[in-house]
Amino acid sequence: MPGPPKPGSVVSSFRVDAMVDLLDMDRVKRSGSMEQRLASLEEQVAQTAKALHWIVTTLKDSGFGSEAGMPTLAPQKACDETDAELGARRKVEEPGDGYHVNARHLLYPTSPVTRFPVPNEKVPWEVEFLIYDPPFHTAERKDVVLMDPVGDTPEPLTKTHYNILDGLTDRRSFHGVYEVQDGLPLNPMGRTGLRGRGSLRWFGPNHTLHPVITRWRRNQDGAICRKSIKKMLEVLVLKHPSSEHWALPGGSREPGDMLPRKLKQVLRQEFWAAFENLLMQGTEVYKGYMDDPRNTDNAWIETVAISIHFPDQNDVELKRLNSHLHPCDPGVSVRWQVVDRRIPLYANHKTILQKAAALFAAHY
Numbered sequence: 121m122p123g124p125p126k127p128g129s130v131v132s133s134f135r136v137d138a139m140v141d142l143l144d145m146d147r148v149k150r151s152g153s154m155e156q157r158l159a160s161l162e163e164q165v166a167q168t169a170k171a172l173h174w175i176v177t178t179l180k181d182s183g184f185g186s187e188a189g190m191p192t193l194a195p196q197k198a199c200d201e202t203d204a205e206l207g208a209r210r211k212v213e214e215p216g217d218g219y220h221v222n223a224r225h226l227l228y229p230t231s232p233v234t235r236f237p238v239p240n241e242k243v244p245w246e247v248e249f250l251i252y253d254p255p256f257h258t259a260e261r262k263d264v265v266l267m268d269p270v271g272d273t274p275e276p277l278t279k280t281h282y283n284i285l286d287g288l289t290d291r292r293s294f295h296g297v298y299e300v301q302d303g304l305p306l307n308p309m310g311r312t313g314l315r316g317r318g319s320l321r322w323f324g325p326n327h328t329l330h331p332v333i334t335r336w337r338r339n340q341d342g343a344i345c346r347k348s349i350k351k352m353l354e355v356l357v358l359k360h361p362s363s364e365h366w367a368l369p370g371g372s373r374e375p376g377d378m379l380p381r382k383l384k385q386v387l388r389q390e391f392w393a394a395f396e397n398l399l400m401q402g403t404e405v406y407k408g409y410m411d412d413p414r415n416t417d418n419a420w421i422e423t424v425a426i427s428i429h430f431p432d433q434n435d436v437e438l439k440r441l442n443s444h445l446h447p448c449d450p451g452v453s454v455r456w457q458v459v460d461r462r463i464p465l466y467a468n469h470k471t472i473l474q475k476a477a478a479l480f481a482a483h484y
Contacts, residue, residue, distance in 0.1 A: 149198055168226060172237045183348060219243045223312045223415035228319075235259045235313030243310035245299070254417060258316040267321040290373030291324045294408050294422050298324070304418040308408055312417050321372065321421040328410070328423040330370030330469070331399060332476040335430040335438060337458055342433065350483040353459040355473060358386055361451035368469045369454075370423070386454050391444035399439065402426040405475040410468050414418050425472040427479055460484060 130350040236254040241247065260296050261267055268280070282305050283298065291305075299306045304315070305324040307467050320326045333356040337345045345352040353397050357366040371382040378396050379387075387395060406425040415421060430438040445454050457463055459477055461484055463470065 168237070172239065175237060176370060179189045189261045218412040220309050220312070220409075221410045221417065222413045222419070223309070225413045226313075228257065228314060229413050230319065231257065231259065233314065235359055238311045238313045245306060245310055249311065252311065254311075254313050254315050256316040257314055257318055257416070259319045261319065261321065268317055268323050280323065289322060290327055291322070293325045307415065307417050309411075312415055314416045315418055317419045318416040319414050320416070320421065323419050325420060325422045328370060328372050328421055329378075329399075329463070330368045330423050330472055331380075331383065331402070331429045332368060332405065332427045332472060333423055333430075333441070333461070334427065334476060334480075335433065335456070338433060347483045350481065353393050353482045354456040354479065355463075355476075357455065357465065358382070358447070359453045360449075364464075365466050366464055367466055368425075368430060368455060368472065371427075376445075385449065386445060386447045386452060388444040388446050391440065392436070394440065398428050398441075399426055402428045403479060405479055406472050412468055424471075425475070427476045429476075429480065 121391055200460060220243070224235065224238050224243075226237065227233075228235060233255060236252060238249075238252075242249045242252070280286065280291075282300050283293070284291060293308060297309045298308045307453075334353045336354040337346055337354045343437075356369060357364045358369050367382075369380070369386060371380040373380050378399065380393055384392065403426065403429045404424060406423070410421040411424050412421045432438075447454055457465075457483045457484065459473060461470070461474075463473070465473065474484050
């Protein structure tokens with residue numbers, strides 16, 4: 121017959137139960153915020169559908185197009201479907217769609233420009249879209265010196281060489297040779313509803329680097345935390361005062377540089393060379409197109425994501441990294457964030473983070 125539990129085991133059990141309760145309370149708090157965001161997103165989608173329906177109907181009534189060519193729009197009652205129906209529909213739609221979504225947001229970031237609405241079936245360039253007439257937008261940037269010409273027409277681009285290394289600017293795409301039409305490169309993923317360079321630096325691919333810096337999440341005793349049997353990770357993220365979301369410490373690089381500008385802004389210069397070595401020893405988890413709201417028909421972001429993982433909490437390089445984290449801008453925040461699908465990260469960064477978590481069979 122088993123004896124009474126030892127005092128130490130009772131305390132440990134109480135600790136675990138208390139921690140679970142705290143995590144559950146935190147999950148409830150965050151779920152409320154997530155529900156508000158989802159409700160706002162659903163409202164935006166509904167408004168977009170109404171606007172698109174009005175545009176198509178008006179054009180048809182004016183003699184443009186026909187019933188046969190009219191894209192199918194979801195009826196209003198679709199918003200009232202049950203969670204089970206919505207979940208089942210998403211399981212069918214998500215794997216086989218493949219069309220960029222963020223790159224078709226009607227409102228272009230930090231700009232009054234509105235995109236020409238592009239339904240899913242009209243995204244591929246191969247599909248005819250006779251009424252497609254997107255605005256041309258190229259923004260001036262004061263934060264960088266090197267970039268393609270500014271203007272509202274493509275005339276200054278006649279001497280630009282695409283699909284090759286154009287001086288220090290790499291205009292080659294990870295997705296192979298892209299088409300050039302009327303002197304402008306075409307986004308290999310299809311229409312976005314906006315022509316021009318937008319707020320990006322270059323016409324064609326804008327290459328970025330996203331380091332995914334992770335370590336194991338540990339309790340006070342140093343043991344690795346687990347959730348649903350899987351080990352839990354922490355990832356290094358940063359947040360700018362102008363943004364609502366956290367982000368991986370990556371982004372665009374100056375021609376010839378190895379480290380992204382945003383990473384340099386939070387890392388002391390004396391550690392740059394050491395971090396370059398960490399990158400070279402890291403593991404590539406993704407290379408290709410990024411579905412970004414700044415993308416246009418003629419300029420888009422492609423990235424290489426490198427996983428840098430510190431399995432040992434006493435790793436010398438991890439300690440050096442932590443000691444050299446120092447944002448130049450006092451408004452920028454840097455922290456280690458628990459890796460979870462609810463992490464308040466940009467959507468395209470979440471996709472990268474999920475791939476990194478899968479690399480270690482970790483919880484996500």
